[in-house]
Amino acid sequence: MSSIEHAADLPAWAALAVAFFLVVGAGLTLIGTIGFVRLPTFYERIHAPTLGTSWGTGGVVMASMIFFTVLSTRPVVHEILIGIFVTVTTPVTLMLLARATLHRDRAEGNPDVPGEAPAQVLVEDGAATKAD
Amino acid sequence: MSHTILSWAMVFAQICLVLAMALAALRMARGPRAQDRVLALDTLYVNSMLLLMVFGIRTGKVIYFEASLVIGMLGFVATVALAKFLMRGEVIE
Numbered sequence: 542m543s544s545i546e547h548a549a550d551l552p553a554w555a556a557l558a559v560a561f562f563l564v565v566g567a568g569l570t571l572i573g574t575i576g577f578v579r580l581p582t583f584y585e586r587i588h589a590p591t592l593g594t595s596w597g598t599g600g601v602v603m604a605s606m607i608f609f610t611v612l613s614t615r616p617v618v619h620e621i622l623i624g625i626f627v628t629v630t631t632p633v634t635l636m637l638l639a640r641a642t643l644h645r646d647r648a649e650g651n652p653d654v655p656g657e658a659p660a661q662v663l664v665e666d667g668a669a670t671k672a673d
Numbered sequence: 674m675s676h677t678i679l680s681w682a683m684v685f686a687q688i689c690l691v692l693a694m695a696l697a698a699l700r701m702a703r704g705p706r707a708q709d710r711v712l713a714l715d716t717l718y719v720n721s722m723l724l725l726m727v728f729g730i731r732t733g734k735v736i737y738f739e740a741s742l743v744i745g746m747l748g749f750v751a752t753v754a755l756a757k758f759l760m761r762g763e764v765i766e
Contacts, residue, residue: 547733553675560675560682563727567686567693570723574693577716578700583708590716593693593723601686601723605738608730623726623742627719630749634715637753641760642708 548612555611559604566600573597582653587639594631598624683731690724711755718748 548556573592580586602624609617646654694717701713722741729737754764 556675556679563686567689571689634752637756
């Protein structure tokens, strides 16, 4: 059990707050990843890891901010960069990934996914009748 | 007392994040299709980023923060490129 010498002059309330945010963040990340392994279909699975990117990242970033701010007695907020970055990029990547998956499922004719948007369905129907 | 709690909280957080990385790796090895593997890679990136931040708190060094920022950016670019590849079959058109 390694002690934390560099945090010896951290006040008790700050140590407790850092511990709380660390446990909440890491625990929620673990719960999200367990869901990622256990859920049955991809469209359900894609929701689970966002627990790690929202509260997981938020908790660990908050713990780090409190720790370094209290320890160096000046505001240390550069961790918020990671929080902002993850918050902005996660929806972008997951929307792209979900659309790519939907595209692949439609291209394979998977019956479990909804078809194309109505306008495109009309065009395809017209093409089909012409071909018939 | 509170420092003991903090110390154990760090151990707990590290164990949780390592377990989460192992589960994501399991999904990447098992995942039935390519999109599962891409999502597992994204989860792995986020978890390793958080693990490095906990490492930074534990050692009190700021260098780990920069490493985790780089990992986050690389993870974003990698996942976007892979999703684009799954969608179109090529990354740059």
